[in-house]
Amino acid sequence: MKVTNYTYIIICAFLFNTFELHATEPPFSKYKNDDWVNQQLEQLTLEEKIAQLMMITVYPKQNDASKDAILKKIESYKPGGILIMQGTPCKTATWINQFQEASETPLLVAVDGEWGPAMRIDSTIIYPYAQTLGAIQDTTFIYQMGRDYAYQLKLLGIHMNFAPVADINTNPNNPVINFRSFGEDKENVAIKSWMVAKGMQDAGVIPVAKHFPGHGDTQTDSHKTLPLVPHSKKRIDTVESYPFRYLAEKGISGIMSGHLNVPSLDESGKTSSLSKKVINEYLKTEIGFKGFVVTDAITMKGVQAAPGKAEFEAINAGNDMVEFVPDLEKAISSIVGAISKNQISEKEINEKCRTILALKRWVGLNEYKPTIIKDLTYRLNSPYFEVTNRKLIKGSFTVLVNNDALPVQDLEKTKIATLMIGSGQYTAFQKMLAKYTEVDHFRISKNATEKEWVNLRQKLENYSQIIAGIDGIHRYSSQKYGTTEIQRKAVSDLVEENKTTFVFFGNAYALKHFENIHHAKALILAHQDNKLTQELAAQLIFGAFDANGKLPITIDQRFKLNDGHEVKKNSCFSYTIPEEAKINSKRLYRQIDSIAELGISEKAYPGCQVLVAKNGQVIFHKCYGYQTYDSILEVTQENIYDWASVTKVTGPLPVIMKLVDEKKINIDAKFSDYWPDFKGSNKENLKFREILAHQARLASWIPFWSTTLDKNGKLDKQVFSDHPSEKFCVRVSEKMYMNVDFKKEMFDTIRTSKLENRHRYLYSGLSFYLYPDIIENMTGQPYEDYLKETFFKPLGAYTVTHNAYLHFPLKQIIPTENDDFFRMDKLHGFVHDEGAAMMGGISGNAGLFGNTNDLAKLFQMYLQKGYFGGRRYISEKTIDEFTRIQYAENKNRRGLGFDKPLIDNNKNNLKDAYPAVSASRSSFGHSGYTGTFAWADPENGLLYIFMSNRVHPTRENPKLYELNIRTAIHQAIYDSFEKKAF
Incomplete structure (x- = not known):
């Protein structure tokens, strides 16, 4: 059945809760006994097999000295993979080519690309955050986004993406997951996670869902300390692990273990990523996951183990690979020593190495070819990728209030002012609004004085309608998401006059700090603040396309999970790129x-x-x-x-x-x-x-x-x-x-x-x-x-x-x-x-x-x-x-x-x-x-x-x-x- 809307998500959830699910073999499994895999395995020494389970980190934004140091590590220790951090497209791809050339066994190249390659690689398309995607009802767009990720990553020479985030963000104050999650509804998170993963997997890139068994309800950040997940096993079974169970049943290739303290799964307090009870017994045995397991960055403070020992404990717990290994020599030596003490068997190492090699075989590294650098940045920014991005943004707009104000019509009867609350610039939002009718533009910065606001408010009294964008909202919750007192006052004052349509460009949770905004004439949650989102929000206001997004979270008593009014388009113009009309822009231009x-x-x-x-x-x-x-x-x-x-x-x-x-x-x-x-x-x-x-x-x-x-x-x-x-x-x-x-x-x-x-x-x-x-x-x-x-x-x-x-x-x-x-x-x-x-x-x-x-x-x-x-x-x-x-x-x-x-x-x-x-x-x-x-x-x-x-x-x-x-x-x-x- 084709997954197209939220109704289907509910149906899937019902089936999932009704029947016992059985994990499916991921697609790479068929290559575990492949001739190429067997040949590679036979050629490796014990130390080299262990090294295949290690992934080191590279920063292409750095200088050649940094690159040379990585090349030396590859030649000396032969790690199984590299994790790409910040860099430009061409430099990143060039470095990858050089690293592959230096490696006897082809490297598995990974990236943290939760919102596409742009999370780590600059000059590429920035897709919406997961919370934004959580509002979308037509999941076919999300599947296509996953395919887009894969096409772009393959252009760069990258084979694995540490995404999607399958955590259920049931804690609004979560300091690390938050907007990175599809939301608080487990069925929505499960389906959206699978759509992203399936898109990548169908296009030949390895998806890795994270952070098992679930980082969504924590008070602290595992980068800085070991977060506690205080829930019972029953709760973990039915909530936190729900998306991972669903993904395992569907046949996702990879799952990342998080650094969490989950007493109901391991009463010892051991970090979950290093716990046999969590990885081997819970994920692999009880849930039945048959795919690849990799740790979150082993250098994070939540690991609470020394270098070398941490890598051994991770592998011994059941992980197939360790990410962000800081000291390859120490990690390899530690595991060799553990084998000699019978703390882990060479057979286990062989099986894990076979898994890594099978992944490499599945992504085509048995016939490795260097990445083509020419026109790489242009190809990464193909307008066909932008079409997907546009569809995602349009599908995410969530109309939380509409008192017969949307779409804006009867233009001959209204005198309209546009206002940016939190910006000192004339914005893309305002420029697009001006394409639809005559408007006068105003703005007030986040740090404006109350006197400045009083003077501006007097000018706004001359208008029968105000269209206001609220921007400058931070992604995380500190300092009320970066909102200022003058922003909140401006919104409050405008709401009282009952003639303002607001567009909120930012994290949905931040709406709780605007106490009377639910009484606005209209309120559109745009989720993010960038040029394209601003332009499309302006188009929505005048009826260029339908709006049917639903809140993926509960903000407070005013705005709850699945809230959202439908708004129908009215046959006015939309403004887009030729590819959305199935016309080749390069040829047309x-x-x-x-x-x-x-x-x-x-x-x-x-x-x-x-x-x-x-x-x-x-x-x-x-x-x-x-x-x-x-x-x-x-x-x-x-x-x-x-x-x-x-x-x-x-x-x-x-x-x-x-x-x-x-x-x-x-x-x-x-x-x-x-x-x-x-x-x-x-x-x-x-x-x-x-x-x-x-x-x-x-x-x-x-x-x-x-x-x-x-x-x-x-x-x-x-x-x-x-x-x-x-x-x-x-x-x-x-x-x-x-x-x-x-x-x-x-x-x-x-x-x-x-x-x-x-x-x-x-x-x-x-x-x-x-x-x-x-x-x-x-x-x-x-x-x-x-x-x-x-x-x-x-x-x-x-x-x-x-x-x-x-x-x-x-x-x-x-x-x-x-x-x-x-x-x-x-x-x-x-x-x-x-x-x-x-x-x-x-x-x-x-x-x-x-x-x-x-x-x-x-x-x-x-x-x-x-x-x-x-x-x-x-x-x-x-x-x-x-x-x-x-x-x-x-x-x-x-x-x-x-x-x-x-x-x-x-x-x-x-x-x-x-x-x-x-x-x-x-x-x-x-x-x-x-x-x-x-x-x-x-x-x-x-x-x-x-x-x-x-x-x-x-x-x-x-x-x-x-x-x-x-x-x-x-x-x-x-x-x-x-x-x-x-």
Whole structure:
């Protein structure tokens, strides 16, 4: 049966308690009589056999003198293995290669990798701690994590991992296990331990569960003293040893003996790792474990035996190997002496040595090959490993309080502040929150004064909602987990105002020091504090994915074992890496980078931006180049662009679709029913559908500004002025104002314009000048107000606006053209399109500005058939109608407002295609004259946004089209995921 959720954990627990379990032979056992094992054993002297039972410690972070000392030990005493401590990937692997070369019998290489190789090897992926994993309900992710561990360790030349920690942390004040345990529930610990172990074992690495018979309920640290486990044997049988029994039954390869005083198992008080009663009689005989047993570090204070004697007692107790041996010569000599005194037999040594050699045979050391150093760090950090890490973190989030606050929605009604309690920096959590809606950021350090908090609290009073992260929490319990009085006061004060959602980045036990946090509006336990966890927590708050984590421990009476509310996702964006969408990031980045950089080098544009989303996941968002050719300001994701004609499908069109849903517009009615000025004209009988599909014979465009020129080619002073007044109140550019009456002349010019002779596709923007007035008349609200309140603000697309210069600093806005024929000015924050400018910047044909991420939200709403972020904006039926080809019989590819692929697009080569050849027939989008492009493909779940200012400094630059940049990138995206990524 496939283990997938917590329900199955309970079932397993029931079966485990109902039936007697029998230990299973671990996979390496089949090699105990292997030819290679027999051959190696025959070649070893007694001293060398004993040395095979010893593991020494190496520190690759140290210098060559340290390495040379280890090499000398290996050559002189021939230990069975080495334990890797701190080091970099390449240096560690290089040292391992050199040690293996020096060893006559291949070395068994081990590491303490409880949260992956990163526990000892830097520059590698840091997986979640066990307590974090204890909250996860889908254990398939944990199994995959175990496999990831194995793949990474094998890349380094490591064969054994002293993990998982199978201790049940029933003591919240445990000074050494604590967050290293999966929790306090024995079934949860047993299943999670097995999933990690099985993942490693299935991938060819030896898992070693620790610390038998159980270190979870101790008051002291075995590194420093000998901890007491005061429980009865019955309790030890049913609680502490429970996970180890389960693992033995499943066939785990290894178990580590802990340094503990367990009187109920050995009344003498002898350290458990040195006790025959604990190892031979309890673990091997009573429990029936058939695998490999290794001690915890023999140098720990809990051992309470001298070097040499400790190693002998460990081997004599039943351990197969001793870890962290400080003096090989003394350890070997001690055991040789014990054999001569008949305190232990040579047969026992042979059997243990055979076990070690069988392990080596199982991991492939009979055909040893050196580790490949080239690109090692890159391979260790494969994005496929990060996908596992992301799934684990998302699955661990535990919502402890939710008073209808999660996910955060109704964005148009809230004014949000973000606050970091315990940080003096602008954090990854806050940066990610800003991708979802408009927020203002605040922070207060752990050491802030009460006055600083009072001043900040006054500022926060102006907000209707606060999203607060609590960080700077320590892993262990000393000094209240490192929390400070000001942190606790800040939380307490905010809770009283009942408008704060908290995310707790740290050890769950630390929550007990925040006395009223259970009365918060919402509380998410994120367990750990790192960049990825912060980013994903922010995404959860807005509904990017489900939350179903359960507390793996009891904190206090407020927060108990298995507490946790489920929160369902709401179809907003998530932000991730390509591999989570099964796309190879290396291939995707390489292809897009090369085309985008080509555009810059060929001066098709000074800079650009590309966003790709797959199935609602933003998997690529990268900026290239600069705002202008002077290379001063780099392009950033926060930059605001002039969307040009993309405005048509993001401004008036969503409102028209909504009004169709409300039956206020009938697209098969006459357009003049909604624009009465057309009555009595040659346009009286034009259908709304024909106009939206560019099939109505309307003229393509009218250069309104040129109609104001006098005979000398100068602008009419009756129409334009260089300063504002009551009459000249339509601002066209920084120093130009238009007579408000001329707007009617523009409409009259549209009314009297000629129609084409026959019905055919001819792109026309004329009707889009009229839609703002039509919408105002039908909704009773100013056009832009209605747009923002109905679409932009609820979507969290807060940067979308007309007349960007009024709302954003100029350095954030990408400049467009240096206008040398009409406005005679550098256009920066003012709309590029002349006609839209003469409408005061608020028009339906052009005029919207916004950043790339916010344009993506609008188009993702279309891609999701009118639904986004927990709200339906437009009906699925209407989206389908507007995005289908309307007049294919006339070879018109257009939908209603939306552009579509060429009728015969799949027959074209890339150069002649529009958009990409691989874009499906159901896809739709629009382009903009300034160099913008947005395209959605429902069939492939793909969204592509391209932003540039190709008209800077002049529109007389056709290279964006000549190089086919936008289409080439579009096709490269399809090419990257049409090939298998895995």
